[in-house]
Structures are given as C-alpha cells and as structure tokens.
Amino acid sequence: MIEWAKQHRSKQLLFLVLAGYFLFGIHYFSPNSGGFGLYLPFNIVGWIFIALIIGLGCWRIYHTGEVQLTRPFSYSLLAFILLCLPLFYPNNHLSGWTHHRILGLLGGLLFYLSLLQFKLSKQERYYLFYLILCGVLIESILGFSQYYLFSHDNWMGYDIKSNFPSGIFQQINVMAIFMVTGCAISLFLINNDQESIHSHIKLFLLMSIPFFASLLIAAIKSKASFLGYLLFLLSAIFTTDIKQRKIQLWITLSMIGFFLGFLRPISLERNFPERSLKASMESNSARIIFYKNSFNLFLDNPLFGNGYGSFRRKYREIDALRLSNDPDSNVKDFSEILDHPHNEILLWAAEGGILPVVGLLIIAGSYMIMIFRIKLKRSLSYLSLALPILLSTQVSLPFSQSLTHWITFLSIIYLTDIEMGKSFNYNLIFHRLAIIPGIIIPLIVTIYMMQTLQTAKIFHQYETTGLRDHNLLFKAKRPEAWKMKYENYKLKALFDHGMRTRDKATLQLFLDESEQFLQFAPFIHLYKSMETALLAIGEIDKANAIRKRAEYMYPTQYALIYGDGQ
Numbered sequence: 001m002i003e004w005a006k007q008h009r010s011k012q013l014l015f016l017v018l019a020g021y022f023l024f025g026i027h028y029f030s031p032n033s034g035g036f037g038l039y040l041p042f043n044i045v046g047w048i049f050i051a052l053i054i055g056l057g058c059w060r061i062y063h064t065g066e067v068q069l070t071r072p073f074s075y076s077l078l079a080f081i082l083l084c085l086p087l088f089y090p091n092n093h094l095s096g097w098t099h100h101r102i103l104g105l106l107g108g109l110l111f112y113l114s115l116l117q118f119k120l121s122k123q124e125r126y127y128l129f130y131l132i133l134c135g136v137l138i139e140s141i142l143g144f145s146q147y148y149l150f151s152h153d154n155w156m157g158y159d160i161k162s163n164f165p166s167g168i169f170q171q172i173n174v175m176a177i178f179m180v181t182g183c184a185i186s187l188f189l190i191n192n193d194q195e196s197i198h199s200h201i202k203l204f205l206l207m208s209i210p211f212f213a214s215l216l217i218a219a220i221k222s223k224a225s226f227l228g229y230l231l232f233l234l235s236a237i238f239t240t241d242i243k244q245r246k247i248q249l250w251i252t253l254s255m256i257g258f259f260l261g262f263l264r265p266i267s268l269e270r271n272f273p274e275r276s277l278k279a280s281m282e283s284n285s286a287r288i289i290f291y292k293n294s295f296n297l298f299l300d301n302p303l304f305g306n307g308y309g310s311f312r313r314k315y316r317e318i319d320a321l322r323l324s325n326d327p328d329s330n331v332k333d334f335s336e337i338l339d340h341p342h343n344e345i346l347l348w349a350a351e352g353g354i355l356p357v358v359g360l361l362i363i364a365g366s367y368m369i370m371i372f373r374i375k376l377k378r379s380l381s382y383l384s385l386a387l388p389i390l391l392s393t394q395v396s397l398p399f400s401q402s403l404t405h406w407i408t409f410l411s412i413i414y415l416t417d418i419e420m421g422k423s424f425n426y427n428l429i430f431h432r433l434a435i436i437p438g439i440i441i442p443l444i445v446t447i448y449m450m451q452t453l454q455t456a457k458i459f460h461q462y463e464t465t466g467l468r469d470h471n472l473l474f475k476a477k478r479p480e481a482w483k484m485k486y487e488n489y490k491l492k493a494l495f496d497h498g499m500r501t502r503d504k505a506t507l508q509l510f511l512d513e514s515e516q517f518l519q520f521a522p523f524i525h526l527y528k529s530m531e532t533a534l535l536a537i538g539e540i541d542k543a544n545a546i547r548k549r550a551e552y553m554y555p556t557q558y559a560l561i562y563g564d565g566q
Helices: 011-025 040-063 072-090 096-118 122-148 172-192 194-198 200-220 222-237 245-262 277-300 309-325 344-352 354-371 376-394 403-420 431-464 470-475 479-502 504-518 524-537 540-552 558-562
Strands: 067-071 423-427
Touching: 011 040, 011 096, 011 122, 011 431, 040 067, 067 072, 067 096, 067 277, 067 344, 072 096, 072 344, 072 354, 072 403, 072 423, 096 222, 096 403, 096 479, 122 172, 122 200, 122 403, 122 431, 172 194, 172 222, 172 245, 172 354, 172 376, 194 403, 200 222, 200 245, 222 376, 309 344, 309 540, 309 558, 344 354, 344 376, 354 376, 403 558, 423 479, 431 470, 470 479, 479 504, 479 524, 504 524, 524 558, 540 558
Parallel strands: none
Antiparallel strands: 067 423
C-alpha cells in the first residue's frame, strides 16, 4: 500500500501529473485534418504534461542535491549525440524541417532523466503501469463506441463507412499497437502484483483490458498488432502459471474479445468491412518497396546520408527512377508524398547515414544486455512489455504519430531499468541552479503548445473554408509548428492572389518559393500550379519544362490527374 501523505511533494505532484496525462491528456480531441506530430491536438496537449514532469525532475535535483543516472540512460545520451551529429554535415540544408523530430527525442530523454530522479518503490512502479492501463481502457471504450455506436454525424468526424476504430490516434495501426501494449501490461501485472487480488478496482482494470483490447485488435485487423500480440504472449508465457484461475479468466476474456471482434452482428445496422486478401497482399508489396527504396537511399551515401529532411524528395526521385525502369511494377505510382518508410531505422539511415544507425543500435544493445543479465524467464517477462511498440517501429511510424506511444515506451524502459539496472548518484555543487530549467522548460513549452493549439484551430478553420479565406493564416500565432502545411498554404495564397490580379511579381515570388519548397516535398499539385503560373506570365518553354519534371516524378499520375497538357 502506498502512503501518499508521507511522500515528498515532488513525488506526489509527479503522480498527479502522470495521472492527468494518462486519464485526460492523451484523450484530448479537437477537430483536425489528421497527420502526425503537432498536427494532432492530443500530442500538443501531451507535451504540456511532459514538460511539467521534466520540471518536477529538475525540482527533485534541486531538493536532493544529486542527479541519478543509469547505464542505459548514459548510452541513450550517447546515442542522442550520434543522432544529432548529422545536423552538422555539409548536406543539412533541409534540416530545419526536422527540428521538431530532434526536439521530440530530447524531450523524451529529459522525461526519462526526470523519472530517474524519483526512487520509486515496486508498488509505485506498478501504480505507473496502472495509470497506463487506465489510458488504454479509456481508449478502448472510445474505440468500442466508434465501432458499434457512433452515428454518421459524430463529434470526432469518425468514418462509420470504413469503420476501423482508431480511437484518439486517428490511425488504426497505432491504435491496435496501443491495445496490444495494454494487454501485455495487464498480464504482467497479474503475474507480478500480488496486491491486485485485494483491490476490486485493480482486478476490474486488469480483466477489462484483455476483453476490450482484444475485441478492437480483431476489429482493426492490423497484421502488426496480431504479430505483436503473439510475440508478447510467447515471451510472457514462461512466467505465467496457466493453472491459476485469474490467468485462465484473463485468457478466456481475451478469447471472447477476439471472437466478438471478428463477429459481424447482423442485428446491428452497421458496416463491418473486411480487409480482403488482395488488399493485404498489395499492402505487403508496397511495404517491401518502401524498405527496398529506403535502403537504397542509405547505400547512396552510407557515411553522411542524404541530409536530414531530404527523405520526401529523395524517395520520390528513387521511386520515379524505379517506375521509369519498371513501368509494369506491381506497385504503381501514386500521387502522395511518402513521409516515412514505415521503419524508424531506415528513416534515420537514409537521412543521416551510419552514425544514427549506430546510435539506435547502442540503445537497443544496452537494453538487451540489461534485461538478459538476469534469469531468462524474468528477462522475457519484461521484454514482452516493450515488444509490441518496438515491433511497430519497424513496420510503422508510432512515434511520429503518437506522443502517447513514445511516453509509454519510455515508461516501460524506465521501469525495466529501475528493476534490473544499476543506478549511479552524482552530487552536484550547483544543484540549486536546477530550479531554473525546472521553471523555464514548463513555462516555455506550455506557452508554445498553447499557441500551437490556437494555430491548429486556425488552420482547421482555414481548411473548412476550402483553403479560400487566406486572411486566417495571418492569425496563426505559431505557424512554424505546422511548417509544412503553413508553407504549402502560403504558396496557395500567393498563387491565388497572383492569378486573380495577374500580377507578375506575385506569381514570380510564388514560383521562386515553390522551387525552394520542392527541394523538401515535391507535391504533385505544386508542379501543376507552377505550370499554370508560368503559362499565365507567358513563359511557355518554362511551363513545358516544369511539366516534363512533373511527368518524370509522377510518370503514371500527372497526366492522369491533370490531362495531357497543351
């Protein structure tokens, strides 16, 4: 039993903020057009909570006069340095587009460091797991409601025609992996938290997760989630006594959940679509092409990479070359820009070269060494917690789309580190200076994220006008948080104004800035707008040249979408 009244106020506040994050922060919704990172409101709000936890970690250092580190954290710090070094390479002229990714890594590292400053007892560590489970349960109920209860005009804009429940994450694979992680944590706690049998609330939480989560995993039909569920179960089975009634109940509830998730009740007037074998095979073929092309990008410059921020353009170029050499490819050209290769290692390798890969391997290696220093059964039990999210980083992009997955993953690694690793305490002479970042970091992040939230709402309003009310763009307080969309919308405003007024100076400015934007993301619609603008100012030869560039980049799509030209 945790005696909260006897804990230091910083620890009380830590769990209060953690509870606020997993009970409320990760479920925040406001209308948006989807995307990743700070394009999603729950990520924006989430960073406010994480910044508060970082501030509490600094307060803890201020109070104790020492900083606590562990070997895995030290290796993670080294890896972070290796991940940052490509920013100083000579080919980093697009790195400004990746600052939020780097800051997200830094924020996660500081979150980890802050948690290390609180010496949590075993029951306090389990309490953190229960908070994560509360977040999973709330999301599972939301997903259940989307699947069975949401109407056509619902408050989330959920598509009941496709009807694949995605929760707050707005992406089905991310939702499914969160559900699998919840199952892994609940089985772990049933095996390890002996006090759970004395609490009706804990038992309800532990037994409701396998039912609701399994139902949604079956409904979503994500291959990664099925594999993740199987892997965590195989890892956890060695420390699971199937003869215990509570384990048998857990398994039974999970099986019922899967059964109901696969069931298509005719009595409900709902659309329960199936993923066809053909669609599944096409998805696999596309994923293999993503991996192959991204690996080839790494091989083009394995030492320095292609530069941070270059993936979108470089991938489009290599895909265009593939299609020109193999026009009968099974995976045809498509008009969308690929933001991510659906594999974290390949993204860092393609953009940053070998050093980021070494950094990622250092993190993975230090973690594996740590957990396998103890008995194999115990090691596998802890490994089962991290496996679902770890697997998804190799077949999807959970950390780009969901801060929740990043923080949940770090919490799992932290709790494993405290349980198995060795900690080192260092006395600080100037420890009282820690109060400065303890105040500044939460303050700056909170102000920034509140302004980003305002920007998100402004951009959503702009999108609801059909991208016509360009004056709304001037009201955004933090447009750089939405840099790609903002630059794209700014170009549209220049194009619309230039075409309406036939002002050559405005159209030329549009063309110049569009050329710069194409170095980052060669959107198909931008080529068409440039072609139209050049025709409007009488530059026919340049317009034809732009069209040839577009047709090379999109060999099967440009003419199909915009016609055969002049």
